[in-house]
Amino acid sequence: MKRGLEKIAPRFKLWLESGKTASVFGDGKWRLLNAINQTGSLSAAAEKLGISYRKAWGDIRNAEGALKVKLLDRHRGGKEGGRTRLTEEGKRWLREYGRFQAAVDKAVRAGYQDWLGRMQTAREGTAGEKGA
Amino acid sequence: MKRGLEKIAPRFKLWLESGKTASVFGDGKWRLLNAINQTGSLSAAAEKLGISYRKAWGDIRNAEGALKVKLLDRHRGGKEGGRTRLTEEGKRWLREYGRFQAAVDKAVRAGYQDWLGRMQTAREGTAGEKGA
């Protein structure tokens, strides 16, 4: 087996673009929706993800603006100070984009295994290949 | 059909990591190998890709260092000033990583189509869906 290749691992980033805007949706926003869905609060979601509230808020702003979709129902004031929940559209994005991402992840793993196999077998018969 | 979704397109980045090094190989280095293979020169390849020679050289340095593989045969001096060609290993990386990338690209497109379909059909029977 070709040494060195064992330590290597594939990584990928997936996102959606729309014209000028570099990334209208991707893993970060997906995680954010997920956290909001679990916590019922934008600030709590931000803290959970280890990002600033400022960034979380800005991300949502950009996503909703670019997609022209209302992802969240947000409310200020009240006993709890406020709350945020996903709209039906938001839930749909969370669910379906998650599936999309999972499918790509699966393909990357499979493609990587194929690649590994090809990189290794391509040297069969090269001599000096002492097995374990 | 849900409006807005037509303008959206999926993008992805794929790369290989090894421990501490963030990216030991990816699309940029693949393109670079490809251009070197076509031009027979590192500087010509850099110009072709619109990147500085400094960056191209550094990328090769990092890749060869992290992978512990000799990707290029480089020569200085001579009438032409110098030249650079891919080693057999270099050609193998070019070919096989290209296939890996192509497979992932295909999966992304397919996954995106599935996603699009799900995002659109999920609203059938919602009323107000006046066709073109």
Add this chain to the structure above:
DNA sequence: CATCGTTATGTTGAGCAAAACATATCGCGC
């Protein structure tokens, strides 16, 4: 009507990767 916790939003600073700039080295051919 004062309090409290959350949403809302502008502003400034820090960190990092790429671009830009600057030289040095090599070696064949004339």
Add this chain to the structure above:
DNA sequence: GCGCGATATGTTTTGCTCAACATAACGATG
């Protein structure tokens, strides 16, 4: 041995994202 064109490599500038900081608005509740 001088020149040309490509490789080799250190240094400086910049540009962009995210973190950090600061402050306002909101509104149910006691």
